[in-house]
Amino acid sequence: MIGSEADWIAGTVPVTSSNHIIPARRTICHPKEWSDFIPIICRGWAASSVTLLDGRRQILSFLLPGDLVSTACLLEPMSGRTVEAITDVTCRKFTRNDLKAYLFQRPQLLEKLSKTWVEERTQADQLALDLGRRTADERIARLILSLAERLAKRNMVSGQTMEFPLRQRHIADATGLTPVHVSKVLGEFQRAGLVEINRRSLTLINEKELRRAADWR
Amino acid sequence: MIGSEADWIAGTVPVTSSNHIIPARRTICHPKEWSDFIPIICRGWAASSVTLLDGRRQILSFLLPGDLVSTACLLEPMSGRTVEAITDVTCRKFTRNDLKAYLFQRPQLLEKLSKTWVEERTQADQLALDLGRRTADERIARLILSLAERLAKRNMVSGQTMEFPLRQRHIADATGLTPVHVSKVLGEFQRAGLVEINRRSLTLINEKELRRAADWR
DNA sequence: CGGCCCTTTGACGGACGTCAAATAGCGTGG
DNA sequence: CCACGCTATTTGACGTCCGTCAAAGGGCCG
Numbered sequence A, B: 001m002i003g004s005e006a007d008w009i010a011g012t013v014p015v016t017s018s019n020h021i022i023p024a025r026r027t028i029c030h031p032k033e034w035s036d037f038i039p040i041i042c043r044g045w046a047a048s049s050v051t052l053l054d055g056r057r058q059i060l061s062f063l064l065p066g067d068l069v070s071t072a073c074l075l076e077p078m079s080g081r082t083v084e085a086i087t088d089v090t091c092r093k094f095t096r097n098d099l100k101a102y103l104f105q106r107p108q109l110l111e112k113l114s115k116t117w118v119e120e121r122t123q124a125d126q127l128a129l130d131l132g133r134r135t136a137d138e139r140i141a142r143l144i145l146s147l148a149e150r151l152a153k154r155n156m157v158s159g160q161t162m163e164f165p166l167r168q169r170h171i172a173d174a175t176g177l178t179p180v181h182v183s184k185v186l187g188e189f190q191r192a193g194l195v196e197i198n199r200r201s202l203t204l205i206n207e208k209e210l211r212r213a214a215d216w217r
Numbered sequence C: 001c002g003g004c005c006c007t008t009t010g011a012c013g014g015a016c017g018t019c020a021a022a023t024a025g026c027g028t029g030g
Numbered sequence D: 001c002c003a004c005g006c007t008a009t010t011t012g013a014c015g016t017c018c019g020t021c022a023a024a025g026g027g028c029c030g
Helices: A096-104 A107-133 A136-153 A168-175 A179-191 A207-214 B096-104 B107-133 B136-153 B168-175 B179-191 B207-214
Strands: A017-022 A027-029 A037-043 A046-051 A057-063 A082-085 A089-095 A161-163 A195-198 A201-204 B017-022 B027-029 B037-043 B046-051 B057-063 B082-085 B089-095 B161-163 B195-198 B201-204
Touching: A037 A096, A046 A168, A046 B107, A057 A107, A057 A168, A057 B107, A089 A096, A096 A107, A107 A136, A107 B046, A107 B057, A107 B107, A136 A161, A136 A168, A136 A179, A136 A201, A136 A207, A168 A179, A179 A195, B037 B096, B046 B168, B057 B107, B057 B168, B089 B096, B096 B107, B107 B136, B136 B161, B136 B168, B136 B179, B136 B201, B136 B207, B168 B179, B179 B195
Parallel strands: none
Antiparallel strands: A017 A089, A027 A082, A037 A089, A046 A057, A046 A082, A161 A201, A195 A201, B017 B089, B027 B082, B037 B089, B046 B057, B046 B082, B161 B201, B195 B201
16 A cells, blocks of 8 residues: 555544455445445455446446545545455445545645546546547557556556456456457457466566557657 | 536636637637636537547537536646637636635535536546447437536526537547547437437437437436 | 538448357365 | 366457548538
């Protein structure tokens, strides 16, 4: 949990919290039950998503250690999202009211909060751009690079390799593609010597080329 | 500007502001120049979008009278977005610092702000779901319905017909499609008797069926 | 009248989805 | 340890939705 985005809250708030351990594939928050608690991920990976009745699903973000589920729901409850553990997850739940009271007495924390808000908004904008206007290759390459970047900030990368517990259906749901197509693209990436994936770990072999494929910057 | 989302700020804030008139097709805010001013639309339609170097563009939201450009950039500047007038637009620009000072002294306004934040976040989630997981027909139908709903809140619908100044390329950029395909889908919608569009105005002929096409609820 | 942008339409192509079958992992229980 | 059942991954054939390209017509304005 080093250098993560939500340190300013996880580390500093002396507020009632309770710890939980959720096994992989179990849901952490149901779309209805966004009521009074705000979870922060302490260990493991999770996904925050929205789903249609017929099963189509869109992952909005992956949650890594230190991440708040969404800063937008800090002050007001927000519904419709499902948060689901990808690996076994340890999380801590804060009660919203305590957190709110605490925050409103510290303007400089609100400043920090609004910075985080802007970041989150920017992420959302980029997601829309990706889904609306980028090709499958670009989307997947960008997803890998952005995860690598976030993991690096948390010291969760050694050399060029990192833990990578995502299933291809997670990647598919995050990029608006099908698992089959994801498999094909990842296959090409590996055959082209851009990355290597095995046993739940990913290595960036040719980061430069991967960035080119991602149209990165 | 009746019943619009940002009334709580546009109507109540006694803060320095300046009025501007921007002709159609002109840009209101450049991606770089998000510095110190926050525009609110008073009259006309605008679009807020992000673009890639090669010209691919994604519209993130349409701005109607009363709309703030984005609540996320109220307290902190945010860059990367372009705001562009669709019709002639009258807008008012507030200076961020004044607004900030004003808000921080009124906790109940901050509450209101955070409610708006949640709404905006929910919109963003739905946009991602649309772009990632819905068909062209669904996306277009939903866009029309959501605009109709927003216009209705502003008393800008008479009967079932409303001003509708969007060009098909706006719809395309908002839905992640091409203008050509938008034309085909709108053609089908009209031939199927769902809507009628002419001379920059739109009439809902068969709203029920349109909702079905949109998979609306 | 001429130029520009928008819209419509059709033919064609390509990116991605669907379906299906084969293989590989992986955890569980014997 | 093996057997098993489940879930992931891979691969190929095929289909479809949507994009591309091009041409023609319409509306608007100088």
